[in-house]
Amino acid sequence: MTERTCPVRRSAPEAGVTRPAYSAMGDTARKRGKAMPLFRTLTLAATLIGAALAHSLPAAAQDRGPLRIEITEGVIEPLPYAVPDFVAETPAAQQYATDIARVVASDLTGTGLFREIPAGAHISRVTSFDAPIAYADWQAINAEALITGAVNVQGDRLVVKFRLFDVYSGQPLGEGLQFAATTGSWRRMAHKVADAAYSRITGEGGYFDSRVVFVAESGPKDQRAKRLAVMDYDGANVQYLTDSSTIVLAPRFSPAGDRILYTTFETGFPRIKLLNVASVQAQLLPETPGTMTFAPRFSPDGRQVVYSLEQGGNTDIWKMDLGSGQSVRLTNTPAIETAPSFSPDGSRIVFESDRSGTQQLYVMGANGGEPTRISFGQGRYGTPVWSPRGDLVAFTKQNAGRFHIGVMRTDGSEERLLTASFLDEGPTWAPNGRVLMFTRETAGAGGEPRLYSVDISGRNLKPVATAGAASDPAWSPLLP
Amino acid sequence: MKLHSSALLLIGALALAACNNPDRFGAGGPGGAGAGGAGYGQGGANDPNSPAYFAQTIGDRVLFQVDQSTITPEARMILTGQAQWLNSHPQYTAIIEGHADEQGTREYNLALGARRASAVQEFLISQGVAGGRLRTVSYGKERPLAVCSEESCYAQNRRAVTVISVGAGS
Structure with a gap:
């Protein structure tokens, strides 16, 4: 079920569109490579559709053109779009055709970068996937992007086709795509449609077809029961990976999403366990007797684990080769060194001390x-x-009795705090590096943790839907 | 992708049933309601040879300042008493549990709790308790004793608890 294996028509238009957008970033942004202050990123989001628009409008009209995302006083004008119910091509596809369109809309609107024009306002009806688009009807309701789709269900096999249109330029934005899978995976296919649309409009990778592993919590604060759970990024399809017989902490996905590292107290002491997601079998990693091990993370190649090892009250960072089980010590001071995280190229490790x-x-x-x-x-x-x-x-910052989630460049410059509360901690990155999810805990005897997400500008702060208290989220990579 | 709880986890659950006893985390408390030693199943707080006496009369826990693992003068007195009891009751071993208040990140608090437990262990060893009888563990901020979000509670949660168990030293 990948978009490259079954395109309706083969094309990869995004790369070509991205380049002119970069050239518009200005010297500062270009010197710093891809990293740029977020307002530029968001300008980029509008520029991509704007670039298509430029073909059909005089240059002078661009600045005031309807596709521009206005950024004033930190408020972004979301891009209006329409996603009518997909066309059901078989009787069994009817409900899926509606539900998939709703999940696509939930994904896009949930980013805070898009605003859906509700079906009640639509003039044109999409009754056939291949019928010509009545652009004037969509322009009349100020939709700037239009997503159409069709669903075909036979037995348990479900095929989704979709197209994305730039309404004001009156042409498709990229080629149509189709995804095929079982009906049980219909939400994933909706996420893939939304990822493709998001990616084409913003020029950035998507993140909707992804999962989040986290710690589901229940019970009173002094006897909190914790168990590992995994869910879709939007809170759907929750599955529990452990029972609540012992404390579990801080799970982390492998780079391929097939394994999870976490810390468990099942031996009575913190130990690191490696869980195979498909089989839900887990094994303790080797350790030196009399030590505590915790805070594990995978290396980008998935073959090594960087973690904290405590011995005699002193915590340092170690690295284990998963193949051999051999560990080497990376720090050696009397201070607390923990929370290590690899750079994506595997060459460096950021940690706290x-x-x-x-x-x-x-x-x-x-x-x-x-x-x-x-x-x-x-x-x-x-x-x-x-x-x-x-x-x-991304990091947790504690200052003056408050906790913050923040981001800084890897050299420590341009620190920006994105949130503030009684207790925010433990950010995890969406696969595209645009959104962070984290734990927010409320104060008091009845206080409990919940998952929140925020984008790297500090906008669109919102809770993630979970059935109960939840903590320690870790985002998977984009699923294959 | 269907997910099941593995048999291994269930086995782990049985092995750890004792850890779910809230007494483990100090619900009895020094000067508390007297239930603290009930889990040990022998003697009472008035029997100087009982773990309940150790927990309640001598005091099984010491407190720490914010982000510190230094043994305070008050803690020295309690720990001196703990060491004397342990030295005269060699049939017991102990696990020292380090804890932190909620005002810190999870990983750091695990490490901080370990520092506290280790500070207690070192003090007891300095008072003649054999190191092989003492293990340490940190719960970080996972098992607060007091649940309010004020200093009055935080002060009780920044603790190290010496939990007596029966059995020869390892």
């Missing part, structure tokens, strides 16, 4: 060596996570 007296962020080579401190602001910094794009480090 209190060697300066308080928790701060440091970067070292993948084999250890003298680290460079990168956090210098007020307060304490922990749980650094390297972004999948490689450009930013």
